[in-house]
Amino acid sequence: MKKPIIGITLDNEEPGQYSKFSWYAIRKNYLHSIEKFGGIPFPLLHTLSNIEDIISLIDAVIIT
Numbered sequence: 001m002k003k004p005i006i007g008i009t010l011d012n013e014e015p016g017q018y019s020k021f022s023w024y025a026i027r028k029n030y031l032h033s034i035e036k037f038g039g040i041p042f043p044l045l046h047t048l049s050n051i052e053d054i055i056s057l058i059d060a061v062i063i064t
Contacts, residue, residue, distance in 0.1 A: 004059040006039040011064070012046050030064060 008031070010024040026043060034041040042058055 004039045005042050005057055006034045007042045007044045007054065007058040007061040008034065009044050009062070009064050010046070026064065030062065034062070 008026065010026050013019075013023050013025055015022050024043070024045070031041040031043075039060075042054075044054065044061070
């Protein structure tokens, strides 16, 4: 059986204390939980440029 691909939203952090560049973040327990229950996590960027392609790839979305 095909493993479900689960899209998962990321936090967006602005440049500052951690890095001089903006960056995405996610707690690893979200990703490990998806794997634990048989899915494949797919982090979702904050852009709509490829949204139709991404929607065709993923089976579900988790909004963190």
